[in-house]
Amino acid sequence: MRNVILVHGGFVDGSGWQGVHERLVDSGHQVTVAQNSARSLADDVAAVRRLIALQDGPVTLVGHSYGGVVITEAGLDPKVSALVYVAAFAPDEGESVDSLIADPPPGASVPPLLPMRDGYVLLDRDLFHASFAADLPVAQARFMADSQVPWGVEALTGTVGEPAWRTRHSWYLVAADDRMIPPLAQRAMAERAGATVVEAPGSHAIYLSRPEVVAQVIERATAPRTPRAESH
Numbered sequence: 001m002r003n004v005i006l007v008h009g010g011f012v013d014g015s016g017w018q019g020v021h022e023r024l025v026d027s028g029h030q031v032t033v034a035q036n037s038a039r040s041l042a043d044d045v046a047a048v049r050r051l052i053a054l055q056d057g058p059v060t061l062v063g064h065s066y067g068g069v070v071i072t073e074a075g076l077d078p079k080v081s082a083l084v085y086v087a088a089f090a091p092d093e094g095e096s097v098d099s100l101i102a103d104p105p106p107g108a109s110v111p112p113l114l115p116m117r118d119g120y121v122l123l124d125r126d127l128f129h130a131s132f133a134a135d136l137p138v139a140q141a142r143f144m145a146d147s148q149v150p151w152g153v154e155a156l157t158g159t160v161g162e163p164a165w166r167t168r169h170s171w172y173l174v175a176a177d178d179r180m181i182p183p184l185a186q187r188a189m190a191e192r193a194g195a196t197v198v199e200a201p202g203s204h205a206i207y208l209s210r211p212e213v214v215a216q217v218i219e220r221a222t223a224p225r226t227p228r229a230e231s232h
Contacts, residue, residue, distance in 0.1 A: 002222040003055040007034045007048060009065025009088070010097075010151040011123055011132070012144060019211030024218060030055070034070075038151045041069060041096075041158025048074040055079060060222050061164075063088045064207050065181065066097055066155065075164025082221045083168050086207050086214055087175035090189040091160045098157045100185070109179035120150035131179045133205040144205075165193040171221045173198050173206070173214060180204040196220070 004024055006017040014033040024031045032051050036044040048070055052059050058081040063071035068088025075083050089100055104110050112127035123131065128145035129138060136144075172190035176183050176199055183199075190197045198220075200206065200213045207214050 002028065003030045003032070003057055003059045004218060004222065005032045005034055005048060005051050005055070005059060005061050007044075007061065007063040007067035007070050008036060009063075009067045010038060010155070011148045013149055016144075016205070016208050020207055020214050020218070023211060023215035027215075027219065029218075029222065034067075036067070036070065036149075036155075038066075038149050038155050040152055040154035041073065042154070044070045044155065045073045049077060052077045052079050060084060060218065062086060062218055062221075065089065065204065066151070069097060069158070069160060072163045072165060073160050075168050076162060080164065080168055083165055083170040084218050084221045085170065085172040085190065085193075085195065086217075087173065087178050087181055087186060087202075087204055089181065090163075090165060090170075090172065090193045090195070092163055092192065093161060094159050096157050096159045097155075099159075100189075101181075105182055105184050108182035108184065111180050116153065119153045121153070121156065122148050122150055132203065133208070134177065134179065134203045135201075135209040136203070136205055140208075141205075163193075165195070169221075170195040171198065171217055172196070173200065173217045175200065175202040175204060175206040177201055178204045178206075 060082045061071040062084040064086040112124040125145040129141035133141040172195035
């Protein structure tokens with residue numbers, strides 16, 4: 001049985017993985033969906049490690065957005081055999097989401113973060129659709145904007161120790177139309193991690209808008225290794 005743990009990103013919860021979950025379960029995977037507290041990176045890594053401990057056999061960790069930071073830290077667990085980054089941060093040692101977004105490429109879109117309040121940050125609801133989920137229906141994006149999970153400063157600034165991608169084979173799905181993490185930055189992180197790269201049209205919410213593409217990449221990560229770079 002092939003074990004997969006899906007780790008969501010900031011501002012959302014694990015329910016967004018439903019389409020990916022259904023496809024993976026139908027193809028014979030044992031799938032677990034993590035629920036990040038988004039209070040601190042340490043808490044979210046500990047939660048994923050508890051899920052890894054429950055698995056029988058090797059585990060593939062999948063992270064979207066901030067979830068990429070979580071799997072980069074949690075992926076050192078001996079049970080973890082592969083990492084899949086979905087439009088995700090893939091930090092190196094000492095890096096955090098905060099440091100990775102501090103110096104965006106010229107002309108790149110940046111997340112519409114509201115001023116931090118009480119140690120937590122949200123996205124501007126009026127800009128959520130265009131920035132996070134431009135390829136989803138307006139009503140769906142509006143619901144996501146109105147049901148945001150506040151993102152804690154300790155999650156935003158939590159730094160990674162030894163990155164798991166140095167010792168685990170990794171895959172990276174670049175969302176070519178992403179307005180939260182610039183595709184240029186995604187490609188750079190994927191190259192640095194030595195990841196097998198797949199690129200597809202899609203917003204930051206590609207895991208929702210194109211679950212079949214995401215599931216296909218995960219399928220590849222749980223199968224024998226394939227050529228380094230490919231495009232959809």
